[in-house]
Amino acid sequence: MTSVPRGRCDASADDPLGRREQLTFKANLRHTRHGWLRLTPAYSVHLVAGLLEPRPRARGVVLDPFCGTGTTALVCAERGIECHTTDINPFLVWLARAKTSSYTDAELASAQRAAKAIAGALMTRKRRLDWLPALHRIEKWWSPRTLAALARARAAIARREGRLPSASLDLLKIAFCRLLIAHANVSFGHQSMSFARNGAASERGVESALASTWQRAVADITSAARVPLSGAVAAIPCDARELRTALEPRGYDRVITSPPYPNRMSYIRELRPYMYWLGYLSDGRTAGELDWRAIGGTWGAATSNLARWTPDAALAVPFRGFERLLGAIAVTSPLLARYVERYFHDMLAHSASVFDVVRAGGQVHYVVGNSKFYDVLVPVEQIFAALFEDVGFRDVRVERLRKRSSKKELFEFLVSARKPGR
Ligand SMILES: C[S@@+](CC[C@H](N)C(=O)[O-])C[C@H]1O[C@@H](n2cnc3c(N)ncnc32)[C@H](O)[C@@H]1O
Incomplete structure (x- = not known):
């Protein structure tokens, strides 16, 4: 498949206006x-x-x-x-x-309870691989053990569909997005994402590192979600x-x-x-x-x-x-x-x-x-x-x-x- 050549634009920047x-x-x-x-x-x-x-x-x-x-x-x-x-x-x-949603105390509490169980799923060193997305060359994005742990966490969230309030599930999915990108082999040096150059890192301690990123993400997200909003939003x-x-x-x-x-x-x-x-x-x-x-x-x-x-x-x-x-x-x-x-x-x-x-x-x-x-x-x-x-x-x-x-x-x-x- 042909591709349009990339315009040569957008690298790093200085700040002549002082407001960047x-x-x-x-x-x-x-x-x-x-x-x-x-x-x-x-x-x-x-x-x-x-x-x-x-x-x-x-x-x-x-x-x-x-x-x-x-x-x-x-x-x-x-x-x-x-x-x-x-x-x-x-x-x-x-x-x-x-x-832009409002979250009740009950929805926040159920997200936090489920998050503890999901941290457990991240830590389990199970061999069988759960469902993986059909992302092209997924092995470039995550190491094998990271991928297996992410798949377990995603499956643990999916099992809660219909059992948890959808608002609680939304918060867990946002935390999951934070987790998957924080542990991906990508760099954000330029305008867009690219694969990082620094080769394969050690796999030691991968599961506990993921679990601690997860817990931090859930804590940040639920604490921000607690702040009430006053304007009605429709996203269409x-x-x-x-x-x-x-x-x-x-x-x-x-x-x-x-x-x-x-x-x-x-x-x-x-x-x-x-x-x-x-x-x-x-x-x-x-x-x-x-x-x-x-x-x-x-x-x-x-x-x-x-x-x-x-x-x-x-x-x-x-x-x-x-x-x-x-x-x-x-x-x-x-x-x-x-x-x-x-x-x-x-x-x-x-x-x-x-x-x-x-x-x-x-x-x-x-x-x-x-x-x-x-x-x-x-x-x-x-x-x-x-x-x-x-x-x-x-x-x-x-x-x-x-x-x-x-x-x-x-x-x-x-x-x-x-x-x-x-
Ligand atoms: C520059 S981004 C907007 C960024 C936004 N201001 C923010 O702070 O995140 C442009 C957006 O336009 C959306 N977009 C592109 N084509 C569109 C279309 N035909 N109709 C509606 N949205 C479109 C893209 O999905 C993208 O989210």
């Missing part, structure tokens, strides 16, 4: 439920909190159509603001729901190009979101260890299909689909010079040019869709990153501004937020606009 930590997910790790799982694409709670000022009007509802790890929804829930959030990825919808599976199918027209006061960037990062690829272990993915074909439905996805089958994709002739991306930009990328890679074209076609469909669900006078705030393909810089923020104007938003503004990588031209921007009317 405040504007990235790193700032979230110190925070309660925000730090439950380290999924790199999250944006900052500080940024979202700033965009909620002044507060939406009484009973005003906030929308995040690209929910990811649920940052916008959780910031709203902490502040007593109602929020609806959608995502194409069912694992992320589940996570956002779990992060929905394609951001078709928001009208799931959401009320003209229902939203403010949209605060960060869509996928056109940088070839696949969220399905990044999230595959969690998604396979929790049963959201069962094989490479379903993974590729989901990635194809995601905007900007290029993993597995999504790449071959892209080679066959043709734009809808009735839709034109309303940015002067767009065709020239595609032509310049196509000189080196026709497939990458098509990738960029499809990305903005999808975002045009999304912009029209979001316009319909925002109330007159409502505001939208999008955090977006520009991209570079070979030596062609794609002014993503300017193109978003043009899309918003085209579908009917007004007062479109672009603000540069931070530098994103060692490449001097790559930045994150805030694109904001208002729907005309009261």
Whole structure:
């Protein structure tokens, strides 16, 4: 299967604006439920909190159509603001729901009791291997004894389905995600996950190390879950190009979101260890299909689909010079040019869709990153501004937020606009 060449972007970074930590997910790790799982694409709670000022009007509802790890929804829930959030990825919808739910003392106590039994399952040195997910080359991710212990813990959680309250099971599954990633042979040095270089570690004491990570994870997660939230959240599976199918027209006061960037990062690829272990993915074909439905996805089958994709002739991306930009990328890679074209076609469909669900006078705030393909810089923020104007938003503004990588031209921007009317 062919693959789209990776754009040479996003390595380590300096911080010319002096605000980098405040504007990235790193700032979230110190925070309660925000730090439950380290999924790199999250944006900052500080940024979202700033965009909620002044507060939406009484009973005003906030929308995040690209929910990811649920940052916008959780910031709203902490502040007593109602929020609806959608995502194409069912694992992320589940996570956002779990992060923004209220947990009773009884649900917390039953999660803690079950967690003790699961720690016991981690410690048992049983030879027979329980069910393992069909994750490609799983042996690269975990050592044999780690894998066997994780399989025992997963089976112990699965046996409690239907016997424990689902809220308690959600907390155990989040702790399990923390456990599996903490003991995986991966590194987070760059924007995305990669396999660590430092070869096979000793297997001695693996089970007790896993059990102690598990106990810490459960303690952290249940203590954060105890903190009550005051804003109602609905996390809804929905394609951001078709928001009208799931959401009320003209229902939203403010949209605060960060869509996928056109940088070839696949969220399905990044999230595959969690998604396979929790049963959201069962094989490479379903993974590729989901990635194809995601905007900007290029993993597995999504790449071959892209080679066959043709734009809808009735839709034109309303940015002067767009065709020239595609032509310049196509000189080196026709497939990458098509990738960029499809990305903005999808975002045009999304912009029209979001316009319909925002109330007159409502505001939208999008955090977006520009991209570079070979030596062609794609002014993503300017193109978003043009899309918003085209579908009917007004007062479109672009603000540069931070530098994103060692490449001097790559930045994150805030694109904001208002729907005309009261
Ligand atoms: C940059 S991430 C959002 C990160 C989020 N702000 C956070 O703090 O975690 C973009 C999200 O868009 C979602 N997405 C991609 N294509 C989508 C589509 N067609 N409809 C809805 N969501 C989509 C991805 O699954 C991903 O979760």
